[in-house]
Amino acid sequence: MSHGDVEVAALTPPIVARSSATSALGAAALALERDLLLAFRHPSQLVQPLAFFAMVTLLFPLALSPEPARLREVAPGVLWTAALLASLLALEFLFRDDAHDGTLEQYALSGQSLTTLLFAKIAAHWVLTGVPLTLMAPLAALSLGASPSALPGIFAAVLIGSVTLSLIGSIGAALTLGIKRSGALLSLLTLPLALPVLIFGARATQLAMSGGPVVAPLELLGALAVLGTTLAPLAAAAAVRISLE
Amino acid sequence: MAWTWFHRLASPPYVYGVAGRLSPWFAWPAVLLILGGLYGGLVLAPPDYQQGDGFRIIYVHAPSAWMSLMVYTTMAGAAAIGLVWRMKVAHAAAAACAPIGASFTFAALVTGALWGEPMWGTYWQWDPRLTSELILFFLYLGYMGLRAGIEDPQRADRASALLAVVGVINVPIIHYSVTWWNSLHQAPSVMRLGKPSISLTMLLPLLAMLLGFTLLFIALLLVRLRAEVLLRERSSSWTREALLT
Amino acid sequence: MREFLDMGGYAAYVWPSYVVTIGVIVVNVIWARRSLARARQLVRRRAAGEAS
């Protein structure tokens, strides 16, 4: 085309060969790494849902009574309602920035599986919100009168349940992309879908606190997590594509 | 070819015309069946040996509850067709379903509560059926909220369709978890739906109501579908021709 | 007749149930017809607007 072509052409890479393409797993790992790095540059976003969780568990002793027997009775419900609301609060950050700056668009056009990339994003979101929540839940349970022997069961329940909460939440977060003031709508879409997690999680916590066998509700929580892992990223990817149309 | 009917269904002018011709054929039988069912339910059927005349609420509660589920299933089916084949008419049908379903879910909730007071001694009992019904109501609200929240009509169609499909996968899981939860906290007296001794004079009005409501739904859907199709196609020439001739 | 309206003492529950359900049906019918009328009106107005 122009006279300068020959010398500059040497500087730009030749059109890429298929062999040097990033594998699906590699792309997912990079997406995960990027989200973690970004989160650590903005730690306040991480702390807020946790502080919210702690605040809600604090509200109940103040509103009901500090009497241990009474608190022990409501503890499972309090714990799981607070966890559900905290994870809901964190959901707004899941895709919002990426939709805004065009990252989601590039993901959708990258030739990689959008489902896999979103799964990596959801995994990052869980590491950033679900894991801290899991670490904090036993402490909150202690403050509500749980005995130390109940803590492993509670820990396991929140660990498994929070995975499903992140997965289910991703669908609502993706569907509400591009809607202004989507907070209330996001809760309306997500909470009904999250009810089974609340029910099984609270039951597991209750059994753990009363010394009963926690295996059955944990298995049900696990089944939900497996189902969510297979279906939620697919639905979220479809929703993201729709939001880009 | 076997697929021609399918393609014709995708054509808005065809659907507009056929829906207009069909709707009276569903509307009038529906009216007759519902009137007959009302007469049979209120006058002909004998009082229940346990619940007395209170059981007559079943003739409006059961059909409303049936509608709430059937309409949701229809909506999700239409939504899935719209998503997969990008069929505008299917999206219009799904959009037409939502307000009908939501209003009958509301009726099922109110009549359920009114039935609950004499039977359980309280208007609201967390029984699995009523609880599931309430969640279904929220699913409808979420669907309509999402549809209203997205400005672009195509995107609103597709996003709400995806939500309807996700919802229909979740309804059984939610229902199962709610039933499971209820079996743990069951109150001693549960609704005794006239299982023993349901006589023919009791059953026939119920069947008439169920069929009448179903036909009514089809008639309402056809009328609403025509409205939706007209709105979506308001700038194409066939709508003018259909209305001005 | 009095007896019928009394519904064996359940009048306060039976009649509101029927009123609500029939109300929902009537509202749905009016709603559906009105939405169709509105859509037709919109198309007619557009056609008239473009013709003039």
Next chain:
Amino acid sequence: MPEGPLEVEDLSVWRGERHVLRGIGFSVAGGQGLKLTGPNGAGKTTLLRSIAGLTYAEQGQVRWRGVDVRRDLRAFHASSAYLGHEPPLKPDLTARENLRYWVGNRRRVASRELGAALQRVGVETCAEQPVRTLSAGQRRRVALAGLTLLALPLWLLDEPTTHLDMDGQQLVGQLIAEQLARGGIALAALHHPLPGTLSAVPTLELAA
């Protein structure tokens, strides 16, 4: 080795009631470019987005190497790069980190390569700063560096010269010329004519 060709046939897009694109058709072979011009709202962005497969076209076909792209959208995406109005960069990451993740998502890229590309577009001095602190023009240059690093046969560029100074606009022209010289294809929606080079590239004028 010439790439492509990219063929667009009878493409029509409605947005709600609006018929945004009406029967657009053209064909671009490897080593060729196409400038898309037209007033605001003529559908330049929509055309690029529907070629990329983001916006659904009710009618018509886009073919890449003779195959309808909808039959294997991912394979098509693996050989095309789309650059929208805004550079797809994270404000909280540095220019270098941004490119590492953006380009790395598609192909393995060495750190040395990143440095060379950033130098080429003239932002090597701020490569380690968060993109947040860069000017709009500098961000655009970082995005251009990413585009060259992706090293893909098909470029779909929406207003690539926005926020760029004269020198930067010249750079865009040069990069496109290089892309064509190595047998690639470039489609660019342009508001202002590119200075210098690309006068030989044909133009598709979209009417409002």
